[in-house]
Amino acid sequence: MKIRTLVAAAALASVGSLAQAQQLAPSPTLDAVKARGHLECGVHLGLPGFSFANDKGEWTGLDVDYCRALAAAIFGDASKVKYTPTSVQQRWPILQSGQVDVLARNSTITFSRNATLGLNFQGINFYEGQTFIVRKSTGVKEAEGLDGASVCVAAGSTEEKNAADWFRERNLKVTITNFQKNDDAIAAYDAGRCDAYTAGVGALAGQRIKLKAPDDHIILTKPISNDPQGPVTRWGDERWQLIVRWVLNGTIAAEMLGVTSKNVDEMKASSKNSEVRRLLGAEGGFGEMMGLPNDWMFKAIKQVGNYGESYERTVGMASPLKLERGQNQLWVKGGLLFTPPFQ
């Protein structure tokens, strides 16, 4: 009887481990990354707050932080990543030809890109969208409040068309003043020739610093266009896509669950919330299911921080860009940032 139970248990265990081995689909990308000893990440050549080299030559920014978190999840070491700066023309070919493992380069997710480029977008790490910068003294809080105002734009730009369409649809009388170049338009705005200037949230944050008195201007948080951006992978290699997607989700979940780089040790040791415990590898064995160590997100949060910490440090209030969370706030706090549960 006892022996039979033991045999049955052993058989069950072996079936279990077999099932687990079968679940672990081959991942040539992960294997290559591990063999190489570092992650290859494609980033922007230079976009304030998102990806840039600082005075010491270290890459920093929101997109760069994602790469570091991914490296920490794979190797337990956020520094095991090398960056390939990419120009706008290069970004897809460099990923398609396998020169980088993942592209974190503020690239907007669109249907046609997803359907035709052979690439998959693995979530959203920044909700970008066209919006307006106005003087704080005007008291304008959203784009609807611009009725009767004038907006400086570069002639023939996408922004000009978007803004004109948006105001026309809403029957708002807004004067669009055209300039030859973006720089001219923002200079004219700074000189007081228009009440507003329009561009993407991220771009406006970078341009606000250049104004004479940056603190006198406010970037409207509700955008008039929808340009979500996130990490990109090649088609195929589902397990790699899984890893790329869930590391991003993990950084968002960590913020949601209140796990930060400072309290992560304590949380792992003593949290009673089972989602926290699964996220940090204290139970559930989630890392193993993807072929990673179980402390994958623990290492990522410990070394890079949760999404909110990254945001504040790179583009948020602790950075020169001083961008509010806006749409990039957690869904429970009125933003769009969302992650499925770690269950």
Place this chain on the structure above:
Amino acid sequence: MSAPATSSVSLWRERLLGTPFTAFVTVVLALAIAWVAVPLIRWALIDATFRGTTRADCTAGGACWVFIRARFGQFMYGFYPADQRWRPDLAGIAFVLGIASVVLAPQRLKLSLGLAMLIILPLLGIWLIGGGFGLRPVETRDWGGLMLTLFISIYASLIAIPLGILFALGRQSELRIVRLVSVIFIEFWRGVPIIAVIFLASLLLPLIMPGGIDIDRLARAVIGLGLVIAAYMAEAVRGGLQALPKGQREAATALGLTYWKATGLIVLPQALRISLPAMTNEFIALIKNTTLVLVVSILDLLGIAQASLADPNWVGMNMEAYAFSGAIYWLICFGLSRWSRSLEKRRRL
């Protein structure tokens, strides 16, 4: 006061203010120069800030050279590891000394020493900068700044000049097949925009190459640039060849010299002397064309200047970044053109 000084003063007065018309032109030009130069000097020197560490130190209203100071290492070497920067420095010194030794060597040693340097120096440079064989390897992605601009210019021209001379000779060859190959090569590379070549080399090659074979990104760009410039160089050399009277080669052949001896000893030395200005022109154009590698994210001097502008701590320092890198390009190109002029003068005598 000595007599020549007085005479030169009067000479200049004559030149600048001799007639009412020249006086008028002088005044107008002086005003125009002052109109540009005064604000420029105010911005770049008088109102500029040189000391400090952050943009907050730049309060004088002029140029913020603090930015260049903070980033000077990157402008010169890119992301090359700081403790290894003596290596490109040493490579640069080796190049200068190597060329100087050839220039100063006695006439009979010049050719063999020159050929030896042509082989040793490029290999030495790649070893010193790239590492391996005892030196810590530094990946080409970490190379950048002025060092990379010079590297690309020198190595692309090392491909371009020999190839260019060969194809220029080939174009004049009596063998139809050689002539055809040369014409096709020259016309193909001359007809393709450089930027397209760089794109193809860096984007298309990895897509069509069989997996596993990976040629370095920088090497692809250098080879691509080298091939285009080779076509331009070939045309510059052809100018020299055509300017040479036919009698020169005929006389050499009559003396019993073989084709290669006649070419090497009689034709090329004279033709190259004639085409030196045109070749210098191509080389200066090449230095400026290296900036096109920016489209494939290789960060040469201009690329690193642009990338630096993305640091939120330095956003908006466009004028400083471009003025500084522009000045360096100008210094290099101006220096080169003076050098080639002095070379021409010396050879003519």
